[in-house]
Amino acid sequence: MNRTLTILGIESSCDDTAAAVVRGHDVLASVVYGQTSLHADFGGVVPEIAARAHAEKLDHCIEEALAEAELTFSDLDGIAVTAGPGLIGGVLSGVMCAKGLCAATGLPLIGVNHLAGHALTPRLTHQVAYPYLMLLVSGGHCQFLIVKAHDTFQRIGGTIDDAPGEAFDKTARLLGLPQPGGPSIEKAAKTGDPKRFALPRPLLNQPGCDMSFSGLKTAILRARDSVVAEKGGLTAQDQSDLSASFQAAITDVLTEKTRRALAEYLELTPAKRSFAIAGGVAANQSVRDELLALCATLDTNFMAPPLHLCTDNAAMIAYAGIERMMAGEYDDLTLSARPRWPLDGRAAPMLGSGKKGAKA
Numbered sequence: 001m002n003r004t005l006t007i008l009g010i011e012s013s014c015d016d017t018a019a020a021v022v023r024g025h026d027v028l029a030s031v032v033y034g035q036t037s038l039h040a041d042f043g044g045v046v047p048e049i050a051a052r053a054h055a056e057k058l059d060h061c062i063e064e065a066l067a068e069a070e071l072t073f074s075d076l077d078g079i080a081v082t083a084g085p086g087l088i089g090g091v092l093s094g095v096m097c098a099k100g101l102c103a104a105t106g107l108p109l110i111g112v113n114h115l116a117g118h119a120l121t122p123r124l125t126h127q128v129a130y131p132y133l134m135l136l137v138s139g140g141h142c143q144f145l146i147v148k149a150h151d152t153f154q155r156i157g158g159t160i161d162d163a164p165g166e167a168f169d170k171t172a173r174l175l176g177l178p179q180p181g182g183p184s185i186e187k188a189a190k191t192g193d194p195k196r197f198a199l200p201r202p203l204l205n206q207p208g209c210d211m212s213f214s215g216l217k218t219a220i221l222r223a224r225d226s227v228v229a230e231k232g233g234l235t236a237q238d239q240s241d242l243s244a245s246f247q248a249a250i251t252d253v254l255t256e257k258t259r260r261a262l263a264e265y266l267e268l269t270p271a272k273r274s275f276a277i278a279g280g281v282a283a284n285q286s287v288r289d290e291l292l293a294l295c296a297t298l299d300t301n302f303m304a305p306p307l308h309l310c311t312d313n314a315a316m317i318a319y320a321g322i323e324r325m326m327a328g329e330y331d332d333l334t335l336s337a338r339p340r341w342p343l344d345g346r347a348a349p350m351l352g353s354g355k356k357g358a359k360a
């Protein structure tokens with residue numbers, strides 16, 4: 001199929017309700033309704049509240065995306081929807097909505113893996129050629145993938161417990177900083193001393209590309225408690241120093257593990273040198289700067305999609321739908337929602353977050 005396809009994408013796997021229209025490599029509209037305020041009182045995403053909010057907001061979101069793109073259903077070639085992994089109620093809301101629209105309009109239905117959406121984003125934004133190395137790093141994901149084709153992903157490592165974004169969020173909570181934790185830790189770290197607290201760099205002395213972040217959070221808890229025991233509380237400078245020390249530890253681990261993942265990738269494909277990052281933690285300047293510097297030393301192209309396409313959105317789902325459709329792949333109304341759906345079925349299951357987290 002050679003003509004430029006125009007696809008509506010729908011995303012509802014966690015706490016963002018999103019719809020987008022993508023034509024080829026052009027994002028004509030991308031609408032995201034966040035749910036942060038709905039879950040704020042509960043310290044995390046409440047699946048039932050999320051599912052209800054998706055069901056209420058999806059049609060408005062789709063209407064808005066089509067209006068922004070100045071298109072109607074008759075201008076579309078298909079509807080792509082996240083069919084997993086994610087919170088089952090949310091994924092079902094999206095899948096049922098897409099099925100209804102396809103039944104009513106006769107448009108083809110394309111089920112998309114949410115992680116494939118993230119992993120294919122550098123093709124949407126940078127038109128990068130296969131194979132490339134990808135680090136997906138957010139509140140729910142953390143894995144290295146060699147992306148070989150739109151449906152062929154090799155996972156060469158990932159977290160065995162918390163995802164880094166989760167560690168940023170939990171650490172912010174421990175330090176009394178606002179949620180989401182990533183941006184508030186980054187802000188506090190700007191005026192902090194990254195060397196004041198000697199935090200561990202978990203799994204750095206072990207071979208391979210697997211990572212662990214839960215011990216870091218425990219180390220922060222101990223460091224905080226010792227300051228509190230000594231002074232009776234945390235000063236703003238203590239918060240900044242703890243934030244800077246934490247951010248330095250996360251950056252060191254991600255950088256060293258990326259060095260190893262790149263070595264593995266470059267061994268397979270010495271002529272193709274492209275590395276991309278996606279996910280909310282990709283917004284962190286310290287992480288970006290270190291990874292960019294690392295890629296420069298290895299003569300590797302570093303790609304970071306714009307932030308609104310790094311975090312959860314429906315443009316990535318629409319684009320992944322375009323790649324599937326170009327390969328002649330469709331679904332029908334028997335498409336199921338899959339709460340667990342690893343991208344690389346051959347890789348060993350993740351020990352920690354792959355089982356516990358919302359997004360395997």
Ligand code: KG4
Nearest residue numbers: 138139140165180181182183280281284311
């Ligand atoms: O990709 P995302 O929007 O949602 C999923 O987790 O799927 O990522 C959100 C995560 C949160 O944990 C947030 O704290 C983290 O990304 N984050 C950051 C920054 N901005 C967002 N972490 C570190 N530094 C940042 N500037």
Ligand code: ZN
Nearest residue numbers: 118138311312
């Ligand atoms: Zn995501």
